[in-house]
Amino acid sequence: MxxxxxxxxxxxxxxxxxxxxxxxxxxxVAVHLARTAGLAAQLGAFSLRVEDExxxxxxxxPFPTTSAAREQR
Amino acid sequence: xxxxxxxxxxxVRAIATGELxxxxxxxxxxxxxxxxxxRVNAFTGRSFSRARAEAAAVDAKRARGETLPTLAGLxxxxxxxYDIAGEVTLAGSTINRSNPPAGEDAVLVQRLQTAGAVLVGxxxxxxxxxxxxxxxxxxxPCRNPHDGTRIAGxxxxxxxxxxxxxxxxxxxxxxxxxxxxxxxSLCGVWGLKPTFGRLSRRGTYPFVHSLDHLGPLADSVExxxxxxxxxQGSDALDPGCHALQVQAVSPGLHSGVQGLRIGVLGGYFSDxxxxxxxAAVASAAAALGATDAVEWPDAALARAAAFIVxxxxxxxxxxxDLRTRLSEFEPLSVDRFIAGALQPGAWYVQAQRFxxxxxxxVNALFKDWDLLLAPATPVSAPKIGTEWLxxxxxxxxxxxxxxxxxxxxxxxxxxxxxxxxxxxxxxxMPIGIQIIxxxxxxDLAFRAAALLDRAGVAGVRPVNFLKT
Numbered sequence: 001m002x003x004x005x006x007x008x009x010x011x012x013x014x015x016x017x018x019x020x021x022x023x024x025x026x027x028x029v030a031v032h033l034a035r036t037a038g039l040a041a042q043l044g045a046f047s048l049r050v051e052d053e054x055x056x057x058x059x060x061x062p063f064p065t066t067s068a069a070r071e072q073r
Numbered sequence: 074x075x076x077x078x079x080x081x082x083x084x085v086r087a088i089a090t091g092e093l094x095x096x097x098x099x100x101x102x103x104x105x106x107x108x109x110x111x112r113v114n115a116f117t118g119r120s121f122s123r124a125r126a127e128a129a130a131v132d133a134k135r136a137r138g139e140t141l142p143t144l145a146g147l148x149x150x151x152x153x154x155y156d157i158a159g160e161v162t163l164a165g166s167t168i169n170r171s172n173p174p175a176g177e178d179a180v181l182v183q184r185l186q187t188a189g190a191v192l193v194g195x196x197x198x199x200x201x202x203x204x205x206x207x208x209x210x211x212x213x214p215c216r217n218p219h220d221g222t223r224i225a226g227x228x229x230x231x232x233x234x235x236x237x238x239x240x241x242x243x244x245x246x247x248x249x250x251x252x253x254x255x256x257x258s259l260c261g262v263w264g265l266k267p268t269f270g271r272l273s274r275r276g277t278y279p280f281v282h283s284l285d286h287l288g289p290l291a292d293s294v295e296x297x298x299x300x301x302x303x304x305q306g307s308d309a310l311d312p313g314c315h316a317l318q319v320q321a322v323s324p325g326l327h328s329g330v331q332g333l334r335i336g337v338l339g340g341y342f343s344d345x346x347x348x349x350x351x352a353a354v355a356s357a358a359a360a361l362g363a364t365d366a367v368e369w370p371d372a373a374l375a376r377a378a379a380f381i382v383x384x385x386x387x388x389x390x391x392x393x394d395l396r397t398r399l400s401e402f403e404p405l406s407v408d409r410f411i412a413g414a415l416q417p418g419a420w421y422v423q424a425q426r427f428x429x430x431x432x433x434x435v436n437a438l439f440k441d442w443d444l445l446l447a448p449a450t451p452v453s454a455p456k457i458g459t460e461w462l463x464x465x466x467x468x469x470x471x472x473x474x475x476x477x478x479x480x481x482x483x484x485x486x487x488x489x490x491x492x493x494x495x496x497x498x499x500x501x502m503p504i505g506i507q508i509i510x511x512x513x514x515x516d517l518a519f520r521a522a523a524l525l526d527r528a529g530v531a532g533v534r535p536v537n538f539l540k541t
Contacts, residue, residue: 013415018396021411032412036384039377040420046374046427054425055283055432 006034077101078535081147081242081296088146091135095128095146099191102148106193106240112538113216113225115235117153118160118195124148127191143299145189149243152229153195154202154278155179164278165200165228167211168394168401179276180311181245181287181304188303193241196231200403202247202280203387203410204228205255205475206457210403214457217260218536219502223454226256226475228280232290233260238536242292243300247277249284250379251449251479257290257491258449258505259475262533263297263522264290266479268512269486270315273308281386282313283425284379284483292533294526297490298323298519322519330444330521336367338447338509345464345477350448353494353504358446360530361521367445370434375481378424378431380473382484385421388413405472428484435485439511444521446506448478449491453502482509490518492531503534 001009007030014021014029021029079101087093103121110116131146151157154164156175163169177183182192197215199207207215207230215230217223218238225234229246233256236244246253248266257264265288272287279285289304291297302321308314337358343351343366358364388395388410395402395411402410438445451464451474459471469477482489491505510518525531 010412010415014411017392017414019392019411019414020396020399025408025411028408029411029415032409033415036381036412036416036420039380040416040423043374043377043381043420043423043427046371046423048423048426048430052426052430054422055428 001034001037003030003034006030006037009033078105078239079148079242081292084242085144085147088131089141095131095191096125098146099124099128099148099193102193102241109238109240109538112221113218113234113238114213115196115215115231115238115240116150116194117163117197117212117231120157120160120192120194124191124193127186131189131191142187142189144185144303147190147243148193148241149185149190149245150194150196150235150241151182151192151245152198152232152247154198154247155182155195155245156276157182157192157195160195162278164202165198165209165212166403168398175276177276180273180308182276184304184306185300190243196235196244198231199228200406201387201391202228202249202252203406204472205251206472207231207256208405208457210405216457217454219261220454222456223502224259224457226259226450226454228252229256229290233257233262236260236262236290236292237533242296244290246288246290247280248286248288248483249280250383250483251476253288253290254449254479254489254491254505254507255475257493258503259454261493261495261503261505262290262292263294263493264288264491264505265297265301265515266483266489267301267515268488269483270313271488271515272304273306273311273314275308275311279390281383283382283386285313286483294519294523295326298326301515320513320516322516325516326519326523328520330361330524333443333517334441335361335363335444335446335521336365336442337363338369338445339366340368341372341481342369342447342478346448346451347464349453349496349498350451350504352496352498354446354448354506356494356496356530357492357506357525360525360528363446367442369445369481370438371431372481374427375431375484376477378427379480379484381416381420381424384409384413385416388416432485435487436511443510443517445509447509449505449507450475451477453499453504479507482507486512488512488515488518490522492522492525493533494531495534
């Protein structure tokens with residue numbers, strides 16, 4: 001993304017998220033986002049297979065232990 | 074500036090034998106804090122009334138002839154994102170002042186209380202833990218005890234500084250991308266970032282749920298190990314706590330490293346370190362008999378992914394306040410919070426998918442190695458207000474760069490002990506090294522740390538406040 005494109009993205013996405021940013025803030029945020037865009041581009045070039053799932057935290061319920069599974073029967 | 078400092082292990086032994094009372098020890102800590110805090114600005118809250126009650130309870134227990142727990146009478150403090158019952162959890166912010174006081178202590182504070190430790194207060198940090206420097210605009214910068222013109226590191230800067238200044242022998246911090254390891258390195262104290270999911274995070278103010286760890290900083294390896302063991306245990310109510318049982322490290326602390334395969338991380342970790350940081354690692358490697366250079370997989374990409382995950386989750390967590398209370402945020406990090414909230418979802422998902430494959434490559438590395446060594450920070454403590462660092466001829470922005478060498482490791486979730494080293498060429502300032510182990514093998518990192526301590530290669534040095 002060019003600097004102008006990053007700035008345009010900041011303005012549009014801030015509106016989408018309900019953030020009110022003055023012009024100076026838009027520019028300073030764009031500097032940070034441009035730096036992150038560079039990191040994202042490196043990462044985007046890394047090849048992942050369709051079956052590579054995200055790292056997990058969510059768990060619907062702890063897996064039943066042997067004794068708990070026996071009690072369920 | 075003459076006040077006594079406390080050696081943590083000596084304190085618990087003296088209280089256990091009755092040589093000192095917990096109340097006497099507490100008064101020494103309070104005196105030290107009152108006299109030195111203006112120089113370091115580590116403490117943002119004091120809980121001396123509570124501490125006096127806790128210390129008195131320890132002494133009463135002893136008077137009744139009861140066996141004292143392992144940390145009985147030990148004064149300690151916590152980063153101000155830990156809940157303390159009856160106090161507002163600031164997390165380095167002013168926005169949180171409008172929150173109600175915590176109803177109960179954080180789980181780790183509860184566990185230390187059970188172990189007999191005495192809580193004396195809460196400590197300075199970067200706002201909402203987003204920073205590596207603790208240049209907190211609201212509460213003032215935390216100053217490095219070894220040179221008050223320099224940063225203490227962050228975001229657990231108060232925790233590193235309080236231990237280094239001899240205010241408390243033990244402090245608790247949090248580490249998302251390096252926030253225990255960076256201040257331990259820059260302040261010259263021992264630190265532990267445990268395996269992701271080892272210690273319960275319940276009752277602390279989060280920064281990045283996917284990456285947050287809690288852990289101790291201490292004045293000796295033995296102190297670090299005792300505190301870590303006291304805080305272990307499962308917690309079904311913390312979805313990020315994966316440990317199911319205690320795996321104590323203290324009993325095997327002095328087992329040595331014979332038979333362990335120890336390597337030195339090259340590539341990314343060498344390229345982004347100054348000669349002084351590399352010299353610190355070389356000293357430790359020589360003492361541990363480590364000679365082989367090892368390549369950590371995809372370190373730069375892991376750092377990029379950690380940055381993206383952190384910014385996205387951190388920014389989104391505060392989105393409502395960014396909408397309504399923007400002017401109250403820390404000016405040094407608010408733009409990064411906003412930029413994080415605005416990141417496209419595709420960046421975040423790619424980073425989380427990368428993380429899972431990255432974990433497999435990192436774990437595969439530990440089939441060949443037991444421990445790996447790397448600098449904890451690229452440099453010794455920069456001056457407060459530094460904007461740019463020169464790393465081997467490349468100009469890099471100071472605030473994110475200080476954590477360049479810690480981020481890839483925590484993104485994998487590996488445990489890391491930080492050993493304080495004192496290489497030449499830093500003007501007497503420390504640089505820590507990371508002793509990195511496979512997930513759940515904190516015991517190995519502790520054994521190497523203990524050997525470095527015994528060999529006199531690493532250790533805490535007293536502060537000369539007259540110099541600052």
